[in-house]
Amino acid sequence: MHFIDWVSNSSGIIVTVIFFTVFLGIAIWAYLPSxxxxxxxQGMIPFxxxxxxxxEKDELSGVxxxxxxxxxxxxxxxxxxxxxxxxxxxxxIYAIGYWVLYPAWPVPHGNSRGELHWNEHKxxxxxxxxxxxxxxxxxxxxxxxxxxxxxxxxxxxxxAKDGGAAVFKQNCIVCHGSNATGGNGFPNLVDDDWLxxxxxxxxxxxxxxxxxxxxxxxxxxxxPSFGRDGILTPAQIQDVAEFVQKxxxxxxxxxxxxxxxxxxxxxxxxxxxxxxxGDGNQALGAPRHNDDIWLYGNGDMxxxxxxxxxxxxxxxPSWEGRLSDDTIKELAIYVxxxxxxx
Ligand code: HEC
Ligand code: HEC
Numbered sequence: 138m139h140f141i142d143w144v145s146n147s148s149g150i151i152v153t154v155i156f157f158t159v160f161l162g163i164a165i166w167a168y169l170p171s172x173x174x175x176x177x178x179q180g181m182i183p184f185x186x187x188x189x190x191x192x193e194k195d196e197l198s199g200v201x202x203x204x205x206x207x208x209x210x211x212x213x214x215x216x217x218x219x220x221x222x223x224x225x226x227x228x229x230i231y232a233i234g235y236w237v238l239y240p241a242w243p244v245p246h247g248n249s250r251g252e253l254h255w256n257e258h259k260x261x262x263x264x265x266x267x268x269x270x271x272x273x274x275x276x277x278x279x280x281x282x283x284x285x286x287x288x289x290x291x292x293x294x295x296x297a298k299d300g301g302a303a304v305f306k307q308n309c310i311v312c313h314g315s316n317a318t319g320g321n322g323f324p325n326l327v328d329d330d331w332l333x334x335x336x337x338x339x340x341x342x343x344x345x346x347x348x349x350x351x352x353x354x355x356x357x358x359x360x361p362s363f364g365r366d367g368i369l370t371p372a373q374i375q376d377v378a379e380f381v382q383k384x385x386x387x388x389x390x391x392x393x394x395x396x397x398x399x400x401x402x403x404x405x406x407x408x409x410x411x412x413x414x415g416d417g418n419q420a421l422g423a424p425r426h427n428d429d430i431w432l433y434g435n436g437d438m439x440x441x442x443x444x445x446x447x448x449x450x451x452x453x454p455s456w457e458g459r460l461s462d463d464t465i466k467e468l469a470i471y472v473x474x475x476x477x478x479x
Pocket of ligand 2: 358402408431433451
């Protein structure tokens with residue numbers, strides 16, 4: 138065995154030996170004839186024939202003295218409180234009990250094992266197997282439960298949410314951001330504005346089949362490129378963009394000639410997908426226009442004109458086949474819990 142291994146294996150013993158050596162050393166040293174006299178003189182250890190005076194009342198404090206007398210210096214008799222003594226004795230009894238029951242004393246190759254044969258590793262293994270059993274049980278229940286049943290069961294719901302959060306970190310934050318608040322072209326999953334629906338079932342389906350993905354069941358739709366394909370002139374696009382930009386203002390919108398022209402263009406070309414009042418349509422993934430939440434840009438004219446001219450077609454991969462159905466359920470529960478679930 139290398140010396141260093143020996144030291145680390147035997148560190149308990151080494152510390153104990155050093156402790157007792159120092160302790161005994163001091164005691165022996167104190168009673169060496171040459172030192173004893175010295176310490177007695179200083180009153181640090183009692184000596185035979187130490188001068189004792191009668192116990193008396195101290196004038197200043199009114200407390201009795203012990204009768205010890207060091208060159209005229211006397212000691213007040215102030216014993217430690219009874220409760221303190223009891224706690225002290227209990228602590229000693231506790232310590233002795235602990236030594237007997239639990240691993241305590243360093244011995245070669247480790248330490249005394251204690252009557253209970255307690256062992257951290259055993260405890261850990263037990264806890265781990267308990268956790269694994271709970272996990273297995275919960276996973277089995279997620280497998281056989283509907284989304285609604287999972288949501289109604291508080292423990293199972295928390296379990297699914299935690300599982301979903303972990304999978305989300307691994308697979309989704311590249312596009313949706315670490316807080317799931319999205320970015321340009323990537324929807325915010327924390328708010329209550331949904332392109333394809335915010336019910337548990339909707340979210341589950343979106344994750345499973347994806348959007349304009351390679352899955353045969355994918356959610357899909359395509360807005361026409363009104364500018365690029367010459368359906369509307371640039372001037373018409375400018376007008377309808379102004380109308381869209383002001384839609385969320387409702388009655389407060391400033392009515393300009395362009396706004397009025399845009400309103401008609403909107404009614405003729407856009408309401409099929411975006412709804413009569415710009416309410417959007419979740420069956421088509423057509424965003425709501427009468428709120429101030431934007432998938433592309435921040436509601437500035439340039440972004441809106443670009444959306445109408447070229448049209449976007451955001452792609453979200455399908456996760457079926459890549460993640461298990463149970464995991465997709467957990468993800469749906471998690472995304473739904475982020476704040477905007479309906
Ligand atoms: C490659 C980028 C990308 C990744 C990775 C991705 N998403 Fe998406 N996700 C999108 C885009 C883009 C949209 C919006 C598509 C559109 O324009 O309709 C979207 C939309 C969604 C929606 C619908 C939001 C709504 O308003 O209806 C949900 C729910 C969603 N994603 C969840 C997830 C989850 C969960 C994961 C991880 C398993 C994930 N996404 C991973 C790009 C991604
Ligand atoms: C066939 C259905 C359809 C029609 C018709 C349609 N849109 Fe869209 N529109 C969509 C879809 C779907 C999206 C979302 C694209 C995406 O998610 O990538 C969208 C997105 C937009 C956006 C971006 C919204 C945002 O939050 O950034 C604007 C602006 C817009 N449409 C305006 C219009 C206007 C103006 C018209 C009429 C001239 C129109 N659309 C006609 C389906 C349509």
